[in-house]
Amino acid sequence: MEAATEQMQTSAEIIRTNLAHIEARIAAAAKRAGRSAGEVRLIPVTKTVGIEECRILRELGYTHLGENRIENAEGKIAALGPPVEWHMVGHVQRRKAREVAALFSRVDSVDRLELAEALEARSAALAKKLPVLLEVNVSGEDAKSGFAPAELPQALDTIRGMPHLIVEGLMTLAPLVDNPEQVRPVFRALRELAAGLGLKALSMGMSNDYEVAIEEGATEVRIGTAIFKAEHEATE
């Protein structure tokens, strides 16, 4: 019992320390871009941690959390309840559309029309309006899912015609690189696409590249590793 409590305090401290560091970096990046830190929402991605860590985040005021798999998310969603809103950020199989539409507040990773159609049908059955982001494969990597920039306007038109989906913006995953400066053009391209299409939300930036993403206009960053890593792993 005592050991478990100590363990919990330790992870609460790690999380709090890491978040203070990250929030300071978010504010500094926003300032460099002439933006206010309040324009950027941090969405902790909790796929590598359990319910207790999610509770710690909620107590610290983080009410938007991200998960990439239903299997990992279900127990946490049931345990935390409102006001936490869950974002599906991972690849969704069509046959999982019903569960995803029922469990999540927003699907940030709508990466193909077939999925949008399935989510529309399931949301209609639930009499629910489902906010979504369209995932864009800006870098054109074969292994990556998402709409190609060139097909985005047509896809957006089609999805905007679906009465139970609300398209709030765009999402992308940048390629993994050593120096985040290398992916600045990816973030810039997503911002330009969103501006051209009249979309506001821009979910871009993860542990390795969130500062560059914010400088390029991210309104949301999805961060996992940097929040949960033990201090000795921290990079300065």
Ligand SMILES: *Cc1c(COP(=O)(O)O)cnc(C)c1O
């Ligand atoms: C895991 C995950 C993140 C967070 O990644 P970190 O590098 O751990 O910050 C963000 N977005 C998606 C889609 C993820 O699956």
